[in-house]
Amino acid sequence: MQNRIGVIFVSRRDTLRSVLAKACLSHIDDRRFRVESCGHPRETGSSPHPAALAALREAGMAMPGRAPRNWLDFVPSRGFQAEFVITLDADVLSSQPNWPGQPNTALWSYPDAAAIKDPEQARRTAVQILYSLRRRLELLSSLPLGGADREALRSDLRDLGHMG
Secondary structure, eight states: OOOOEEEEEEOSSSSSHHHHHHHHHHHHHTTTEEEEEEBOTTTOOSSOOHHHHHHHHHHTOOOOSSOOOBGGGTSSOSSOOOSEEEESOGGGGGGOOOOTTOOEEEEOOOOOGGGOSSHHHHHHHHHHHHHHHHHHHHHHHHSOOSSOOHHHHHHHHHHHTTOO
């Protein structure tokens, strides 16, 4: 069996945006990708946000099985080698560690739906984020990731972050 491609999604708390991204890419192709998510060590939540659970339920996607984690679980590498690290929160971009193995990195910035006080508005925002992520991740999964020109792949990954 071919090795799966490691992807880490990063957000502030690892309770909504990164949870949605992890669930979505796992839903698209869990045989090709090994997916993890994490948040800032001082802000990582204790459980997924209710809006993330509602958005995944509405889309018919399974909830990732692991509790929110912080990025220190991956630095230094503890058995997980990422080819891609995708940051979903511009505010944590500058505080991230140096990821082991020099993975391709990109910023796909999304609003912080977990900070929205109104539960229904948070749910609607989470659904919008999920469907936007799905479009981007379907395109990512269609790229020639094995043996592709690393610079072209890095460019494609970053370009996906500018999709509407």
